[in-house]
Amino acid sequence: MSECDAIVEQLLRARKIVIFTGAGISAESGIATFREKMTGFWEKYDPADFASMSRWNENHKMVWAWYEARRANVMDANPNNAHKAIARLQEAIEARVGYPVAIEVVTQNIDNLHERAGSKRVMHLHGSLFKPRCSYCDAPGYFYHEAPDHDATSVEPPPCLECGGPIRPGVVWFGEKLPSDEFERAKDLARECDVMLVIGTSGFVYPAAMIPFLAVDNKKYVATINPEVTLKKNMIACHWAETAANALPKIIDKIVNE
Numbered sequence: 001m002s003e004c005d006a007i008v009e010q011l012l013r014a015r016k017i018v019i020f021t022g023a024g025i026s027a028e029s030g031i032a033t034f035r036e037k038m039t040g041f042w043e044k045y046d047p048a049d050f051a052s053m054s055r056w057n058e059n060h061k062m063v064w065a066w067y068e069a070r071r072a073n074v075m076d077a078n079p080n081n082a083h084k085a086i087a088r089l090q091e092a093i094e095a096r097v098g099y100p101v102a103i104e105v106v107t108q109n110i111d112n113l114h115e116r117a118g119s120k121r122v123m124h125l126h127g128s129l130f131k132p133r134c135s136y137c138d139a140p141g142y143f144y145h146e147a148p149d150h151d152a153t154s155v156e157p158p159p160c161l162e163c164g165g166p167i168r169p170g171v172v173w174f175g176e177k178l179p180s181d182e183f184e185r186a187k188d189l190a191r192e193c194d195v196m197l198v199i200g201t202s203g204f205v206y207p208a209a210m211i212p213f214l215a216v217d218n219k220k221y222v223a224t225i226n227p228e229v230t231l232k233k234n235m236i237a238c239h240w241a242e243t244a245a246n247a248l249p250k251i252i253d254k255i256v257n258e
C-alpha cells in the first residue's frame with residue numbers, strides 16, 4: 001500500500017484530525033524555512049540568534065526591520081497547493097464519510113498562509129507576524145505601513161498607543177514561553193485525536209516539537225510528510241518522503257475521486 005493510500009485510509013476512519021505544520025509547508029510558497037540561510041542583508045544573521053529578546057534589547061530597530069522584511073515576503077507570497085488542500089480536507093472527508101469530522105491546524109509558523117488558503121481553525125504556537133504587541137504593556141500593536149519595506153535594515157517600531165513603549169513582533173522568541181492556552185490546547189489535541197499529519201517540520205524546536213511525540217505516546221496514527229526523515233521511523237505509522245505541495249493534493253484527489 002502506498003503512503004498516500006495508507007494516510008487516506010486512516011483519514012477516512014478518523015473523527016478528530018490534527019494537522020501539525022512547520023516552516024516546510026510554506027517552502028513552496030517561496031518562504032525560506034527556518035534552517036535555510038536567509039538572503040540578502042540578513043544572510044549573515046542566524047535566525048535562531050536573531051529571534052531573541054537579547055537581540056531585540058540590543059537593537060530593536062534592526063529586529064523590527066527584519067520582521068517587517070519577513071512580513072513583506074509573506075504578503076508577496078501566496079498559499080501553495082498544500083495550504084489549499086488542507087483547507088479543503090474537512091469538506092472532502094465529510095462528503096465521503098457522511099458524518100462530521102473535526103480538523104484543527106496547529107502550526108509553528110508565523111505566516112498567515114493557512115488562513116489565507118481558507119483554513120478556519122488555525123492555532124499558532126509561535127505567534128504571528130500579523131499580531132504585533134507592545135513590548136512594555138502587551139497591548140495589541142499596529143504597523144506604521146500596511147505594505148512593509150522589503151529592504152530597510154533599521155526601522156523605528158511604532159509606539160504603543162497605550163503607553164508609548166515600542167511595539168514588538170507578535171512572535172515567540174527563543175527563551176520565551178509559548179502562549180499557554182494554545183500550547184495546552186495543542187497537547188490536548190495530541191492526546192485526543194485519531195490521526196495527526198506532521199508536515200514540514202524538522203522537530204528541532206521545543207517544546208512545540210513534543211506535540212507529535214505526545215500523539216505517538218497516546219497510540220495515535222501519526223504520519224510525517226517531509227522530504228527528510230525527522231521522527232524515528234519505528235515511532236510513527238508512516239513517513240511519506242514527499243513535498244507538502246505534491247503530497248496534500250494527492251490525498252485530496254484520492255478522497256474526492258476514488
Ligand code: BV8
Pocket residue numbers: 021022023024025027028033034035036047048051108109110126171172173174175176177178199200201202203204205206207225226227228230242243244245
Ligand atoms: C522555551 C518564532 C522556555 C520566531 C520560533 C537545547 C535542546 C532543546 C531545546 C533547547 C535547547 N536550548 C534551548 C532550547 C529551547 C529552545 C529550542 O528549542 N531551541 C532549539 C533551536 C534547540 N526553545 C525555546 O526557546 C522556546 N521557548 O523553551 O522557553 C521557557 C519556559 C518557561 C519560561 C520561560 C521560558 C521558544 C521556541 C520558539 C522560537 N520561535 N519562531 C521567528 O520565527 O522569528 S521557532 C522557529 O522554528 C519557527 O517558528 C519554525 O517554525 C520553528 C521550527 O522549525 P521548523 O518549522 O521545523 O522549520 P525548519 O526549518 O527547522 O525545518 C523545516 C522542515 O521542513 C525540514 O524538516 C525540511 O526537510 C522540511 N521541508 C522543506 N521543504 C519542504 C519540507 N517539508 C515538506 N514540504 C516541503 N516543500
